[in-house]
Amino acid sequence: MNPAHARVLLTGATGGIGQASARALLRAGAAVLLSGRSHERLDALSRRLVTEGFDATRIRWTAADLGHAQDTRALASEATRLCCNVVIHNAGLPAFGRLEQLSDDTLEAVLQTNLLAPMRLTRALLPHLQQLTDAQLIFVGSALGAIGLPGFSVYSAGKFGLRGFAQALRRELQDSTVQVQYLGPRSTDTGFNDPQVQAYNRATGTAQDPPTAVADALLALIRHPVGERFLGFPEKFAARLNGLAPEWLDGSFRRHRESLPPSPSAPTAPPPLLR
Ligand SMILES: NC(=O)c1ccc[n+]([C@@H]2O[C@H](COP(=O)([O-])OP(=O)(O)OC[C@H]3O[C@@H](n4cnc5c(N)ncnc54)[C@H](OP(=O)(O)O)[C@@H]3O)[C@@H](O)[C@H]2O)c1
Secondary structure, rough: OOOHEEEEEEEEOOHHHHHHHHHHHHHOOOOOEEEEEOOHHHHHHHHHHHOOOOOHHHEEEOOOOOOHHOOOOHHHHHHHHHHOOOOEEOOOOOOOHHHHOOHHHHHHHHHHHHHHHHHHHHHHHHHHHOOOOOEEEEEEHHHHOOOOOOHHHHHHHHHHHHHHHHHHHHHHHHOOOOOEEEEEEOOOOOOOOOOOHHHHHHOOOOEEEOHHHHHHHHHHHHOOOOOOEEEEEEEEEEHHHHOHHHHHHHHHOOHHHHHOOOOOOOOOOOOOOOO
16 A cells, blocks of 8 residues: 555554654655553654644544453544554563563453454454455564564463464455555564563674664555565574474573573472471
């Protein structure tokens, strides 16, 4: 699609990748419906964009907590009312650490925001999108949606799930006017990665892209509707290889394991069963 014809619902618009993407979309002539949880952050962002010279008539925002089904439905109604023809599912939460260090609340929030919410939002929007002559659903996944790394079990579960969802839906909708696409960025320099993740990245030699690189890739996906794309080398290659033969890579992550925060439950001698 020519981005100048795109009316884009962008979730996670207030975050690092979201803000860079909003600017890239507006620069390319698209209209945007920005979404995030916070009224204040969305209002401030849209004002800032207008101050930077972008056309205010092409910027709308609506707050929605994608952890709540009701908000998700309301967001879908607003995107339908504004006749959005591109949806970029970009909102997401991080989860880093050994599995035993992650709380129930983290497990639920991450899977809710990163997996269930895009599924619910897509289902609510499909009747509208299928009436259009051209529409695109773009899921912002991760390299970790194709390769599981120590420390990212829960995050990977959500992104692998999202990728599976996008792939099946792409095939389900192949005869329709709706394109389904998945973008797998590698580590990106935003507030998403806390100091522990940054230390892990340094220790493992993991490169970071600037958020503008992800924004450019999203724009390229709007222009050329390829089904799936990963960013960065060697991540792009590792994602493909891991899909082919995951066991080949199982022995490659010692440095990653050793770079995890120490386990709070270091092994101790088991109590004797009988005294
Ligand atoms: N940064 C990376 O290294 C990296 C790498 C690969 C993939 N990704 C993916 O890229 C996407 C964007 O990441 P980012 O780096 O831009 O992260 P970020 O700066 O932390 O931004 C996250 C965005 O998600 C929104 N969000 C979080 N929970 C939400 C909820 N319950 N309801 C609605 N919105 C919610 C936040 O909005 P508010 O907080 O304002 O409500 C914010 O706009 C995510 O899907 C992430 O998994 C990131």
